[in-house]
Amino acid sequence: AGDPLITEVQPWASGFGDGVDETPYGLPIKFESDVVRRNVEWLTADTISSINFTPIHALDGTITPQGCAFERHHSGAIELAKEDYRLMINGLVDRELIFTYADLERFPRVNQVNFLECAANTGMEWAGAQLNGAQFTHGMIHNMEYSGVSLRTILEEAGLTKAGDLKDKWIYVEGADASSNGRSIPMEKALDDCILAFKANGEALRKEHGYPVRLVVPGWEGNMWIKWIRRIEVTDAPVESREETSKYTDTLADGTSRKWTWVMDAKSVVTSPSPQSPITHGKGPLVITGLAWSGNGAIKRVDVSRDGGKTWAEARLAAPGQKMALTRFYLDIDWDGSEMLLQSRAMDETGYVQPTKTQLRAVRGLNSIYHNNCIQTWWVKESGEAENVEVS
């Protein structure tokens, strides 16, 4: 008697598996076929200018594999070969220059891990709980290790003497795709920690993330991380392009709108258990886990509540928080099988504490679309299933 998986010889223990050349570039095993990016069709008119969501409910650790890191394009993911790639620097520089891809690889290189969060992440939840899954409420985020050249290095290669006082100067960065997506970035940030990245998690960027070169703007909204970057213009004023006036501005209750809301404030979410990742094992040991991040620096602490915010317990950080990068947290509990209202609350090194939805709405109203970093609630039922809810 016993488990036939043990007492009987299984096919995989007897015959062959795949040879080494079966999949020259590996894919996830078929059993993981549900761990994929997903689109919410009703959000946009067409997939060409749209967004999908990272399956954060099914991942662990902090690094997002490129193949399931969310995509957002304004005119589709283009195929731009390295040989056809050109980067122009123009405007208030000493030398207006053109770089090839090969040129970029000859500059001193840097590595850094950063999260990219779309400013609209959790944006559908302003008016109330509506999407049932961490992937959909919080999946416009990914976190990768980038290799590339510091933007400062490139700007200094073009020379900033002509720009004079750099305090009131800007750069305008623009992509090579048909959307010509462009954003203005203050020079202070451009010279601080931005990089022109050509590798992510060790390998070339994927087409959907801007191959062969994208901009990395740590801690700032994803729309500024220009993909297929082809031009950097040094200017004495922001361009006020479509993506920084009609979009990515946050309308308050009185009808005025905030602009230049670049930083992504501290935020966290429980990724499991969650609606797409229910508890299936009944009561007993349970791993509660999630992600936390801040565009203002490193995560210092994450608290977890199981009763909708009445009482909180400090979670365990898998590793000390790193600046502008995802932090993994765990709370290991002995679940008694009763229902929970699960929440997480992040704190960063500036002392900022992730606010509740009520707190945010009191300041911003319901129409801001962007920058919703509220505390999320999952109602975990006795069955182990979970639902996205709001609580008093």
Place this chain on the structure above:
Amino acid sequence: ADAGPFGLGRAATSDEVAAWNLDVRPDGSGLPVGAGNVEDGDVLFADNCASCHGDFAEGRGNWPKLAGGVDTLDHDDPLKTVGSYWPYLSTTWDYVNRSMPFGNAQSLSADEVYAVVAYILYSNDMVEDDFILSNETFLDVEMRNADGFIIDDRAETEYAQFSAAPCMENCKAEVEITMRALVLDVTPEEEDAEAAAQEQSAPVSKTKAEAPAAAAPVVVPVQESALDPGLVAEGAKVFKKCKACHQVGEGAKNKTGPLLNGIAGRAVGTIEGFRYSKSFQELSAEGAVWDDAALAAFLAKPKAYAPKTKMSFAGLKKDSDIAAMIAYLKSVSP
């Protein structure tokens, strides 16, 4: 000037900078010399923009509305359009010039961009129908929401109140669920997840799985093409007008409009998974076929051929364009 610290890259030529340095600023710097009027803009808009943005810039389906929404910014779900929200006219001109029409960006001349922008302003009741927008009249246009923006003030208005020492015990007396996602239930279904779960829970059999029968090679018959390559190339250009909504060729899928593979000779309204308008459902029931005459009629005046069609495209005006389009559709999916 001297080389930079690493001496990498080369000097950009003035032609290169001119080709890419197209952005236009709020003060109008960067605008090329040119002009366009509302009337011309109306025609250009119908041909290039209306299939997504509607004949009067009112927007179709989920595509952006460019007109209307005045005085809605402090309401629930404000309607943000060029007229109600955009603070600078330069943004509209720059965006139309560099990023539109969708799927055929940078195809309009400077004068045409002036005309299209003039029409968008007219649709928003911001100019009269005899208005001419030019690099000289550009700054005369007043944008309604020019003063509607403040610079990010979170550091002053939020950070202090969101930095209080966090409560750990007895933080509130009662907790009640006030809203549930299942009430709205707009979450996409996870079919893949169910399939994977089934695969995983399938009983483990001792029998080794049989190798699947080798798939028979698919023989694609090579058709003798009588199509004029010049006409096909012409049609490919015309098809750019359709690309925002229709796909054709390998891997084509249904988008806003159905995929067009094998359209020539196919029964009308028979692409699986596409929700056709009532007109097309009726034509399909009648057994209509997309022969050359039907294609030509529909392409010339879609709403005359199928009155309730969801396709907002006004139609191709030139017979030569219609012939080219039909040749192109036949060439890419015989």
